[in-house]
Amino acid sequence: MQIKIHNTLHNKIEDLKPINENEVLIYSCGPTVYNYAHIGNIRAFLFADLLQKVIKVVGNYKVKWVMNITNIDDKTIRDSQIGSSAWLEEMGEQTDDLKENLSKFTKYYEKKFFEDLKIIGIDSADLFATPRATEYIDEMQKLIKSIYEKGFAYPSDGSIYFNVNEWRKHDTYGKLKKIDFDNFKSNLRIDSDQYDREQVSDFVLWKSKKGNEPYWDFTLDGKNFPGRPGWHIECSAMEEKLLGLPFDIHTGGVDLIFPHHEDEIAQSKAGFGVEPTYYFCHNEFLEVEGEKMSKSKGNFYTIQDLINRGIDPMNIRFALLSAHYASVFNFTFEGINSISKGRYRIQDFIYSLFEENYGEKSIDVEIIREKIFSKLADDLHTPKALAEIFSLINSMSPNELNKSTKESLIELFKELNLIFNVWNIEQKKQVEVEIPDEIIKLADERIAAKAEKDYTKADELRNKIAELGYLIKDSKTGYEIIKK
Protein backbone atom coordinates (compact mmCIF):
# COMPACT_ATOMS: atom_id res chain seq x y z
CA MET A 1 0.00 0.00 0.00
CA GLN A 2 1.24 3.50 -0.82
CA ILE A 3 2.37 5.31 2.32
CA LYS A 4 1.71 9.02 2.66
CA ILE A 5 3.41 11.24 5.18
CA HIS A 6 3.47 14.89 6.08
CA ASN A 7 6.66 16.44 4.81
CA THR A 8 7.72 19.55 6.71
CA LEU A 9 9.89 20.58 3.74
CA HIS A 10 6.78 21.30 1.69
CA ASN A 11 4.28 21.45 4.50
CA LYS A 12 1.99 18.92 2.88
CA ILE A 13 1.18 15.25 2.84
CA GLU A 14 3.13 13.45 0.16
CA ASP A 15 3.50 9.96 -1.25
CA LEU A 16 6.54 8.23 0.16
CA LYS A 17 8.82 7.31 -2.72
CA PRO A 18 11.96 5.78 -1.30
CA ILE A 19 15.33 6.07 -2.99
CA ASN A 20 15.89 2.32 -2.95
CA GLU A 21 13.20 0.13 -4.34
CA ASN A 22 12.56 -2.06 -1.33
CA GLU A 23 14.11 -0.24 1.54
CA VAL A 24 13.40 2.96 3.44
CA LEU A 25 16.21 4.75 5.23
CA ILE A 26 15.18 6.61 8.38
CA TYR A 27 17.18 8.78 10.73
CA SER A 28 15.69 9.87 14.03
CA CYS A 29 17.12 12.51 16.28
CA GLY A 30 17.67 10.56 19.46
CA PRO A 31 17.99 11.49 23.09
CA THR A 32 20.60 13.52 24.91
CA VAL A 33 21.46 11.09 27.65
CA TYR A 34 21.77 13.24 30.73
CA ASN A 35 18.62 12.17 32.54
CA TYR A 36 15.73 9.71 32.40
CA ALA A 37 13.54 10.10 29.35
CA HIS A 38 10.18 11.73 30.06
CA ILE A 39 6.92 10.98 28.30
CA GLY A 40 7.49 13.91 25.94
CA ASN A 41 10.71 12.32 24.75
CA ILE A 42 8.95 9.02 24.58
CA ARG A 43 6.31 10.45 22.29
CA ALA A 44 8.96 11.43 19.78
CA PHE A 45 10.50 7.97 19.75
CA LEU A 46 7.13 6.29 19.69
CA PHE A 47 6.32 8.35 16.62
CA ALA A 48 9.51 7.26 14.88
CA ASP A 49 8.76 3.68 15.84
CA LEU A 50 5.22 3.94 14.54
CA LEU A 51 6.53 5.33 11.29
CA GLN A 52 9.00 2.55 10.74
CA LYS A 53 6.47 -0.10 11.74
CA VAL A 54 3.82 1.22 9.35
CA ILE A 55 6.35 1.42 6.55
CA LYS A 56 7.26 -2.20 7.16
CA VAL A 57 3.84 -3.70 7.78
CA VAL A 58 1.59 -1.55 5.61
CA GLY A 59 4.09 -0.36 3.04
CA ASN A 60 5.84 -3.72 2.84
CA TYR A 61 9.32 -2.24 2.79
CA LYS A 62 12.45 -3.13 4.63
CA VAL A 63 13.60 -0.37 6.95
CA LYS A 64 17.02 0.79 7.98
CA TRP A 65 16.47 2.93 11.05
CA VAL A 66 19.19 4.91 12.77
CA MET A 67 18.79 6.83 16.00
CA ASN A 68 21.68 8.79 17.41
CA ILE A 69 22.70 9.13 21.03
CA THR A 70 23.87 12.60 21.94
CA ASN A 71 26.37 11.95 24.68
CA ILE A 72 28.25 15.22 24.57
CA ASP A 73 26.68 18.60 25.15
CA ASP A 74 26.53 21.26 27.87
CA LYS A 75 24.30 19.21 30.12
CA THR A 76 26.12 15.90 29.88
CA ILE A 77 29.40 17.69 30.53
CA ARG A 78 28.01 19.68 33.41
CA ASP A 79 26.41 16.72 35.13
CA SER A 80 29.36 14.38 34.66
CA GLN A 81 31.86 16.80 36.14
CA ILE A 82 33.80 15.85 39.21
CA GLY A 83 31.72 16.51 42.28
CA SER A 84 28.50 16.85 40.30
CA SER A 85 25.42 16.31 42.40
CA ALA A 86 23.86 14.53 39.42
CA TRP A 87 26.38 11.72 39.68
CA LEU A 88 24.75 8.53 40.94
CA GLU A 89 26.35 5.70 42.80
CA GLU A 90 25.24 3.27 40.09
CA MET A 91 27.48 5.05 37.59
CA GLY A 92 30.57 3.91 39.46
CA GLU A 93 33.53 5.90 40.74
CA GLN A 94 34.38 9.20 39.17
CA THR A 95 37.93 9.41 37.87
CA ASP A 96 40.38 12.14 36.89
CA ASP A 97 39.70 11.39 33.27
CA LEU A 98 36.96 13.77 32.08
CA LYS A 99 36.10 11.70 29.02
CA GLU A 100 35.86 8.62 31.16
CA ASN A 101 33.44 10.38 33.50
CA LEU A 102 31.38 11.60 30.59
CA SER A 103 31.25 8.11 29.17
CA LYS A 104 30.25 6.49 32.47
CA PHE A 105 27.61 9.11 33.06
CA THR A 106 26.03 8.97 29.62
CA LYS A 107 26.21 5.20 29.32
CA TYR A 108 24.16 4.93 32.47
CA TYR A 109 21.34 7.02 31.02
CA GLU A 110 21.74 5.41 27.63
CA LYS A 111 21.09 2.04 29.22
CA LYS A 112 18.07 3.43 31.04
CA PHE A 113 16.85 4.91 27.79
CA PHE A 114 16.88 1.57 26.01
CA GLU A 115 15.16 -0.04 28.98
CA ASP A 116 12.43 2.59 28.73
CA LEU A 117 12.07 1.97 25.01
CA LYS A 118 11.55 -1.69 25.69
CA ILE A 119 8.98 -0.99 28.39
CA ILE A 120 7.01 1.19 26.01
CA GLY A 121 7.01 -1.46 23.29
CA ILE A 122 9.88 -0.31 21.11
CA ASP A 123 12.26 -3.10 20.19
CA SER A 124 15.79 -1.78 19.87
CA ALA A 125 16.51 -4.72 17.57
CA ASP A 126 14.54 -2.72 14.99
CA LEU A 127 17.28 -0.12 15.09
CA PHE A 128 19.99 -0.61 12.52
CA ALA A 129 22.38 1.60 14.50
CA THR A 130 22.41 3.82 17.57
CA PRO A 131 25.59 5.85 17.05
CA ARG A 132 27.10 7.75 19.93
CA ALA A 133 28.25 11.22 19.00
CA THR A 134 31.67 10.87 20.62
CA GLU A 135 32.45 7.88 18.42
CA TYR A 136 32.13 9.93 15.24
CA ILE A 137 34.39 12.87 16.06
CA ASP A 138 36.62 12.16 13.04
CA GLU A 139 33.68 12.28 10.66
CA MET A 140 32.47 15.51 12.22
CA GLN A 141 35.89 17.12 11.90
CA LYS A 142 36.10 16.02 8.27
CA LEU A 143 32.75 17.60 7.55
CA ILE A 144 33.66 20.84 9.30
CA LYS A 145 36.89 20.93 7.34
CA SER A 146 35.01 20.54 4.10
CA ILE A 147 32.56 23.31 5.01
CA TYR A 148 35.48 25.53 5.97
CA GLU A 149 37.37 24.86 2.76
CA LYS A 150 34.34 25.82 0.73
CA GLY A 151 34.21 29.14 2.53
CA PHE A 152 31.10 28.68 4.67
CA ALA A 153 32.77 28.52 8.04
CA TYR A 154 35.06 30.77 10.00
CA PRO A 155 36.99 30.47 13.23
CA SER A 156 36.36 32.91 16.01
CA ASP A 157 37.92 32.86 19.45
CA GLY A 158 38.79 29.17 19.25
CA SER A 159 35.41 28.05 17.96
CA ILE A 160 34.29 27.47 14.39
CA TYR A 161 31.02 28.88 13.15
CA PHE A 162 28.85 28.34 10.13
CA ASN A 163 28.48 31.51 8.10
CA VAL A 164 24.78 31.78 7.41
CA ASN A 165 24.98 35.02 5.45
CA GLU A 166 27.58 33.56 3.13
CA TRP A 167 25.51 30.43 2.70
CA ARG A 168 22.39 32.44 1.92
CA LYS A 169 24.15 33.72 -1.18
CA HIS A 170 24.27 30.14 -2.46
CA ASP A 171 21.14 28.52 -1.19
CA THR A 172 18.01 29.10 0.84
CA TYR A 173 18.44 29.10 4.60
CA GLY A 174 14.92 28.53 5.87
CA LYS A 175 13.72 25.55 3.86
CA LEU A 176 11.71 24.09 6.70
CA LYS A 177 10.43 27.29 8.17
CA LYS A 178 10.22 30.77 6.81
CA ILE A 179 12.80 32.83 8.61
CA ASP A 180 12.47 36.54 8.98
CA PHE A 181 16.07 37.60 9.35
CA ASP A 182 15.15 41.12 10.38
CA ASN A 183 12.97 40.00 13.22
CA PHE A 184 14.89 37.58 15.33
CA LYS A 185 13.92 38.34 18.88
CA SER A 186 16.20 41.21 19.70
CA ASN A 187 16.97 40.37 23.30
CA LEU A 188 18.41 37.02 22.26
CA ARG A 189 21.41 38.93 20.98
CA ILE A 190 22.36 39.42 24.58
CA ASP A 191 23.98 36.08 24.96
CA SER A 192 27.27 35.37 26.60
CA ASP A 193 28.70 33.94 23.40
CA GLN A 194 27.23 36.60 21.18
CA TYR A 195 30.42 38.62 20.62
CA ASP A 196 32.05 35.59 19.04
CA ARG A 197 29.80 35.58 16.06
CA GLU A 198 29.68 37.64 12.92
CA GLN A 199 25.92 37.80 13.21
CA VAL A 200 23.23 36.36 15.38
CA SER A 201 22.07 33.61 13.07
CA ASP A 202 25.45 31.92 12.72
CA PHE A 203 25.68 28.66 14.56
CA VAL A 204 28.57 26.83 16.07
CA LEU A 205 30.14 23.82 14.33
CA TRP A 206 32.96 23.31 16.78
CA LYS A 207 32.98 24.72 20.29
CA SER A 208 36.25 25.75 21.86
CA LYS A 209 37.17 24.05 25.09
CA LYS A 210 36.04 25.97 28.13
CA GLY A 211 37.59 25.44 31.53
CA ASN A 212 37.62 21.91 32.74
CA GLU A 213 35.78 20.24 29.86
CA PRO A 214 36.57 17.09 27.91
CA TYR A 215 37.96 18.01 24.50
CA TRP A 216 39.37 16.70 21.26
CA ASP A 217 42.19 18.22 19.21
CA PHE A 218 41.21 19.51 15.82
CA THR A 219 43.72 20.84 13.34
CA LEU A 220 42.34 23.28 10.82
CA ASP A 221 44.56 25.41 8.61
CA GLY A 222 47.59 24.27 10.62
CA LYS A 223 46.10 25.53 13.83
CA ASN A 224 44.78 23.44 16.72
CA PHE A 225 41.25 24.03 17.97
CA PRO A 226 40.89 21.96 21.12
CA GLY A 227 37.18 21.59 21.71
CA ARG A 228 34.10 19.55 20.95
CA PRO A 229 31.48 19.29 18.24
CA GLY A 230 28.44 21.53 18.08
CA TRP A 231 25.10 19.82 18.31
CA HIS A 232 23.93 20.11 14.71
CA ILE A 233 27.09 18.72 13.18
CA GLU A 234 26.73 15.44 15.05
CA CYS A 235 23.66 14.38 13.15
CA SER A 236 24.96 15.51 9.76
CA ALA A 237 28.15 13.49 10.13
CA MET A 238 26.51 10.34 11.46
CA GLU A 239 23.75 10.32 8.86
CA GLU A 240 26.23 10.46 6.05
CA LYS A 241 28.41 7.78 7.56
CA LEU A 242 25.65 5.31 8.43
CA LEU A 243 22.92 5.84 5.86
CA GLY A 244 24.60 7.77 3.08
CA LEU A 245 23.12 10.90 1.58
CA PRO A 246 20.45 11.49 0.75
CA PHE A 247 18.39 9.11 2.83
CA ASP A 248 14.60 8.97 2.92
CA ILE A 249 13.08 10.25 6.15
CA HIS A 250 14.34 12.35 9.00
CA THR A 251 12.22 12.45 12.16
CA GLY A 252 12.20 14.56 15.30
CA GLY A 253 10.07 16.75 17.53
CA VAL A 254 8.72 20.04 16.20
CA ASP A 255 11.18 21.92 18.34
CA LEU A 256 13.99 20.58 16.19
CA ILE A 257 12.68 22.13 12.98
CA PHE A 258 14.54 25.28 13.74
CA PRO A 259 17.41 25.56 14.14
CA HIS A 260 18.55 21.95 14.38
CA HIS A 261 17.19 20.51 11.15
CA GLU A 262 17.56 23.71 9.23
CA ASP A 263 21.21 23.77 10.19
CA GLU A 264 21.62 20.14 9.27
CA ILE A 265 20.36 20.87 5.77
CA ALA A 266 22.75 23.80 5.40
CA GLN A 267 25.74 21.90 6.76
CA SER A 268 25.22 18.77 4.70
CA LYS A 269 24.66 20.70 1.52
CA ALA A 270 27.63 22.94 2.20
CA GLY A 271 29.97 20.13 3.23
CA PHE A 272 28.80 17.12 1.24
CA GLY A 273 27.09 18.95 -1.59
CA VAL A 274 23.86 17.02 -0.90
CA GLU A 275 20.81 17.72 1.21
CA PRO A 276 20.35 15.07 3.86
CA THR A 277 16.86 13.84 3.13
CA TYR A 278 13.73 14.09 1.00
CA TYR A 279 11.24 13.92 3.84
CA PHE A 280 11.31 15.63 7.19
CA CYS A 281 8.61 14.45 9.61
CA HIS A 282 7.98 16.06 12.96
CA ASN A 283 5.85 15.07 15.90
CA GLU A 284 4.01 17.64 17.97
CA PHE A 285 4.62 18.17 21.64
CA LEU A 286 2.94 16.64 24.60
CA GLU A 287 1.40 18.62 27.41
CA VAL A 288 0.55 17.45 30.87
CA GLU A 289 -2.83 18.46 32.24
CA GLY A 290 -2.98 21.19 29.61
CA GLU A 291 0.41 22.66 30.43
CA LYS A 292 3.75 22.38 28.82
CA MET A 293 5.89 19.93 30.69
CA SER A 294 8.64 21.49 32.69
CA LYS A 295 10.67 20.72 35.72
CA SER A 296 9.68 23.93 37.46
CA LYS A 297 5.99 23.04 37.21
CA GLY A 298 6.68 19.60 38.55
CA ASN A 299 4.64 17.98 35.79
CA PHE A 300 7.63 16.18 34.42
CA TYR A 301 6.86 12.48 34.22
CA THR A 302 9.28 9.74 33.40
CA ILE A 303 8.10 6.27 32.45
CA GLN A 304 9.10 5.08 35.88
CA ASP A 305 7.07 7.84 37.55
CA LEU A 306 4.00 6.65 35.71
CA ILE A 307 4.64 3.01 36.47
CA ASN A 308 4.99 3.96 40.13
CA ARG A 309 1.56 5.50 39.90
CA GLY A 310 0.23 2.18 38.77
CA ILE A 311 -0.08 2.93 35.08
CA ASP A 312 0.52 0.05 32.71
CA PRO A 313 3.11 1.18 30.11
CA MET A 314 1.01 -0.44 27.40
CA ASN A 315 -1.71 2.03 28.27
CA ILE A 316 0.74 4.88 27.84
CA ARG A 317 1.68 3.52 24.43
CA PHE A 318 -1.95 3.06 23.48
CA ALA A 319 -2.92 6.53 24.72
CA LEU A 320 -0.18 8.17 22.70
CA LEU A 321 -1.26 6.21 19.64
CA SER A 322 -4.85 7.29 20.11
CA ALA A 323 -4.01 10.82 18.99
CA HIS A 324 -2.44 11.84 15.73
CA TYR A 325 1.30 12.40 16.05
CA ALA A 326 1.09 15.87 14.54
CA SER A 327 -1.36 17.24 17.09
CA VAL A 328 -0.58 18.43 20.58
CA PHE A 329 -1.32 15.63 22.99
CA ASN A 330 -2.71 16.50 26.35
CA PHE A 331 -1.60 13.88 28.81
CA THR A 332 -3.90 13.52 31.79
CA PHE A 333 -4.36 10.72 34.26
CA GLU A 334 -8.07 10.74 33.59
CA GLY A 335 -7.40 10.49 29.89
CA ILE A 336 -5.05 7.55 30.29
CA ASN A 337 -7.63 5.83 32.39
CA SER A 338 -10.39 6.36 29.89
CA ILE A 339 -8.42 5.32 26.83
CA SER A 340 -7.15 2.24 28.63
CA LYS A 341 -10.68 0.93 28.83
CA GLY A 342 -10.83 1.01 25.07
CA ARG A 343 -7.69 -1.06 24.87
CA TYR A 344 -9.14 -3.65 27.23
CA ARG A 345 -12.31 -3.84 25.17
CA ILE A 346 -10.31 -4.64 22.06
CA GLN A 347 -8.27 -7.12 24.07
CA ASP A 348 -11.42 -8.88 25.23
CA PHE A 349 -12.61 -9.07 21.65
CA ILE A 350 -9.31 -10.69 20.67
CA TYR A 351 -9.57 -13.18 23.52
CA SER A 352 -13.03 -14.22 22.42
CA LEU A 353 -11.74 -14.84 18.90
CA PHE A 354 -9.74 -17.68 20.41
CA GLU A 355 -12.75 -19.27 22.06
CA GLU A 356 -13.79 -22.40 20.28
CA ASN A 357 -17.32 -21.21 20.05
CA TYR A 358 -18.55 -20.64 16.53
CA GLY A 359 -21.61 -19.34 14.77
CA GLU A 360 -22.70 -19.06 11.17
CA LYS A 361 -21.74 -15.50 10.43
CA SER A 362 -19.01 -14.79 7.94
CA ILE A 363 -17.49 -11.42 7.12
CA ASP A 364 -14.92 -10.28 4.59
CA VAL A 365 -11.89 -9.60 6.74
CA GLU A 366 -9.87 -8.44 3.75
CA ILE A 367 -12.15 -5.41 3.35
CA ILE A 368 -11.71 -4.52 7.01
CA ARG A 369 -7.97 -4.94 6.69
CA GLU A 370 -7.88 -2.62 3.69
CA LYS A 371 -9.87 -0.01 5.59
CA ILE A 372 -7.68 -0.04 8.68
CA PHE A 373 -4.45 -0.18 6.72
CA SER A 374 -5.48 2.67 4.47
CA LYS A 375 -5.92 4.87 7.55
CA LEU A 376 -2.47 3.96 8.77
CA ALA A 377 -0.98 4.50 5.33
CA ASP A 378 -2.51 7.98 5.31
CA ASP A 379 0.01 9.87 7.40
CA LEU A 380 -0.02 7.30 10.21
CA HIS A 381 -3.57 8.08 11.15
CA THR A 382 -3.87 5.87 14.21
CA PRO A 383 -7.02 7.58 15.57
CA LYS A 384 -8.92 6.76 12.40
CA ALA A 385 -7.54 3.25 12.37
CA LEU A 386 -8.68 2.78 15.95
CA ALA A 387 -12.12 4.13 15.11
CA GLU A 388 -12.31 1.42 12.42
CA ILE A 389 -11.26 -1.20 14.92
CA PHE A 390 -13.92 -0.05 17.38
CA SER A 391 -16.53 -0.07 14.65
CA LEU A 392 -15.52 -3.62 13.85
CA ILE A 393 -15.86 -4.85 17.40
CA ASN A 394 -19.12 -2.99 17.89
CA SER A 395 -20.67 -4.46 14.78
CA MET A 396 -20.66 -8.06 15.94
CA SER A 397 -20.34 -10.50 18.73
CA PRO A 398 -17.28 -12.73 18.16
CA ASN A 399 -19.08 -15.95 18.97
CA GLU A 400 -21.57 -15.54 16.15
CA LEU A 401 -18.69 -15.77 13.67
CA ASN A 402 -17.71 -18.94 11.89
CA LYS A 403 -14.37 -20.58 12.35
CA SER A 404 -12.60 -19.26 9.29
CA THR A 405 -13.72 -15.68 9.94
CA LYS A 406 -12.46 -15.89 13.49
CA GLU A 407 -9.15 -17.23 12.24
CA SER A 408 -8.84 -14.47 9.66
CA LEU A 409 -9.54 -11.87 12.32
CA ILE A 410 -6.86 -13.37 14.51
CA GLU A 411 -4.42 -13.03 11.62
CA LEU A 412 -5.53 -9.43 11.14
CA PHE A 413 -4.99 -8.58 14.79
CA LYS A 414 -1.60 -10.24 14.68
CA GLU A 415 -0.67 -7.93 11.84
CA LEU A 416 -2.14 -4.87 13.55
CA ASN A 417 -0.25 -5.72 16.67
CA LEU A 418 3.01 -5.57 14.74
CA ILE A 419 2.22 -1.86 14.67
CA PHE A 420 0.22 -1.14 17.80
CA ASN A 421 2.00 -3.69 19.95
CA VAL A 422 -0.40 -3.33 22.88
CA TRP A 423 -2.41 -6.55 22.83
CA ASN A 424 -1.89 -10.20 23.55
CA ILE A 425 -2.83 -12.16 20.50
CA GLU A 426 -3.46 -15.44 22.22
CA GLN A 427 -5.94 -17.38 24.20
CA LYS A 428 -6.83 -15.76 27.45
CA LYS A 429 -4.63 -17.15 30.17
CA GLN A 430 -5.97 -17.66 33.62
CA VAL A 431 -3.73 -15.33 35.49
CA GLU A 432 -2.44 -17.09 38.51
CA VAL A 433 -2.53 -14.63 41.33
CA GLU A 434 -1.84 -15.77 44.81
CA ILE A 435 -4.98 -15.10 46.79
CA PRO A 436 -4.21 -15.18 50.51
CA ASP A 437 -6.00 -17.85 52.50
CA GLU A 438 -7.52 -15.16 54.64
CA ILE A 439 -9.33 -13.71 51.62
CA ILE A 440 -10.51 -17.10 50.44
CA LYS A 441 -11.83 -17.81 53.91
CA LEU A 442 -13.78 -14.54 53.95
CA ALA A 443 -15.12 -15.21 50.46
CA ASP A 444 -16.30 -18.66 51.48
CA GLU A 445 -17.97 -17.22 54.55
CA ARG A 446 -19.70 -14.74 52.30
CA ILE A 447 -20.98 -17.47 49.99
CA ALA A 448 -22.34 -19.30 53.01
CA ALA A 449 -24.06 -16.13 54.23
CA LYS A 450 -25.46 -15.62 50.75
CA ALA A 451 -26.83 -19.11 50.66
CA GLU A 452 -28.60 -18.41 53.92
CA LYS A 453 -29.87 -15.17 52.41
CA ASP A 454 -28.07 -13.18 55.09
CA TYR A 455 -27.29 -10.38 52.64
CA THR A 456 -26.27 -7.89 55.28
CA LYS A 457 -23.52 -10.15 56.42
CA ALA A 458 -22.61 -10.98 52.81
CA ASP A 459 -22.25 -7.30 51.95
CA GLU A 460 -20.21 -6.64 55.05
CA LEU A 461 -17.83 -9.42 54.07
CA ARG A 462 -17.59 -8.11 50.52
CA ASN A 463 -16.68 -4.66 51.84
CA LYS A 464 -14.12 -6.18 54.12
CA ILE A 465 -12.56 -8.08 51.22
CA ALA A 466 -12.58 -4.89 49.15
CA GLU A 467 -10.74 -3.06 51.91
CA LEU A 468 -8.09 -5.73 51.76
CA GLY A 469 -7.65 -5.03 48.07
CA TYR A 470 -9.72 -7.73 46.39
CA LEU A 471 -12.82 -7.61 44.29
CA ILE A 472 -15.55 -10.23 44.30
CA LYS A 473 -17.54 -11.06 41.22
CA ASP A 474 -20.43 -13.42 41.61
CA SER A 475 -21.29 -15.85 38.88
CA LYS A 476 -23.82 -18.64 38.43
CA THR A 477 -21.33 -21.25 39.52
CA GLY A 478 -19.73 -19.45 42.42
CA TYR A 479 -17.48 -16.45 42.65
CA GLU A 480 -14.27 -14.99 41.31
CA ILE A 481 -11.67 -13.04 43.26
CA ILE A 482 -9.72 -10.34 41.48
CA LYS A 483 -6.81 -8.45 42.92
CA LYS A 484 -7.39 -4.74 42.56
Place this chain on the structure above:
RNA sequence: GGUGACGUAGCCAAGUGGCUAGGCAACGGUCUGCAAAACCGUCUACACCGGUUCGAUUCCGGUCGUCACCUCCA
Protein backbone atom coordinates in the same frame (compact mmCIF):
# COMPACT_ATOMS: atom_id res chain seq x y z
C1' G B 1 7.90 41.93 17.48
C1' G B 2 8.20 37.87 13.56
C1' U B 3 6.60 32.89 11.91
C1' G B 4 3.33 28.84 12.33
C1' A B 5 -0.50 25.72 14.43
C1' C B 6 -5.05 25.36 16.77
C1' G B 7 -10.15 26.48 19.14
C1' U B 8 -15.49 20.26 17.68
C1' A B 9 -20.65 17.88 22.86
C1' G B 10 -19.13 16.72 30.40
C1' C B 11 -13.83 14.91 28.92
C1' C B 12 -10.48 12.99 24.94
C1' A B 13 -10.35 13.01 19.77
C1' A B 14 -11.35 12.45 13.91
C1' G B 15 -13.54 14.63 9.75
C1' U B 16 -16.38 17.09 6.08
C1' G B 17 -19.60 22.48 1.27
C1' G B 18 -25.44 18.91 2.16
C1' C B 19 -25.02 12.08 3.87
C1' U B 20 -25.23 11.55 12.77
C1' A B 21 -16.46 9.28 13.03
C1' G B 22 -14.77 6.81 17.36
C1' G B 23 -13.54 6.32 22.68
C1' C B 24 -14.48 7.57 27.93
C1' A B 25 -18.02 9.40 31.29
C1' A B 26 -23.25 10.06 32.27
C1' C B 27 -28.32 8.33 31.97
C1' G B 28 -32.14 4.29 30.99
C1' G B 29 -32.65 -1.02 30.48
C1' U B 30 -31.35 -6.61 30.60
C1' C B 31 -28.85 -9.71 34.15
C1' U B 32 -28.04 -9.92 39.47
C1' G B 33 -30.66 -10.58 46.65
C1' C B 34 -27.91 -5.93 45.83
C1' A B 35 -23.47 -5.06 43.31
C1' A B 36 -19.42 -5.78 39.84
C1' A B 37 -18.65 -7.38 34.86
C1' A B 38 -21.00 -7.98 30.26
C1' C B 39 -24.67 -6.68 26.72
C1' C B 40 -28.63 -3.34 24.55
C1' G B 41 -30.33 1.68 24.14
C1' U B 42 -30.05 7.28 24.83
C1' C B 43 -27.00 11.66 24.62
C1' U B 44 -26.55 15.36 17.08
C1' A B 45 -21.26 19.49 18.90
C1' C B 46 -18.04 22.41 15.79
C1' A B 47 -15.07 30.04 19.86
C1' C B 48 -17.43 34.78 18.16
C1' C B 49 -18.92 38.35 14.18
C1' G B 50 -19.48 39.24 9.11
C1' G B 51 -19.14 37.55 3.81
C1' U B 52 -19.53 33.89 -0.42
C1' U B 53 -23.35 29.94 -1.34
C1' C B 54 -29.69 27.11 -2.59
C1' G B 55 -26.96 25.31 1.73
C1' A B 56 -20.97 26.74 5.98
C1' U B 57 -18.70 23.41 11.47
C1' U B 58 -16.06 22.99 6.69
C1' C B 59 -14.32 28.30 1.98
C1' C B 60 -13.00 33.84 2.63
C1' G B 61 -12.27 38.26 5.97
C1' G B 62 -12.12 40.04 10.85
C1' U B 63 -12.34 39.52 16.40
C1' C B 64 -11.22 36.92 20.82
C1' G B 65 -8.59 32.95 23.05
C1' U B 66 -4.82 28.87 23.49
C1' C B 67 -0.15 26.88 22.12
C1' A B 68 4.58 26.35 19.72
C1' C B 69 9.19 28.10 17.42
C1' C B 70 12.54 32.41 16.83
C1' U B 71 20.57 29.28 18.98
C1' C B 72 21.19 23.49 21.34
C1' C B 73 14.00 21.80 24.59
C1' A B 74 11.44 15.48 21.72
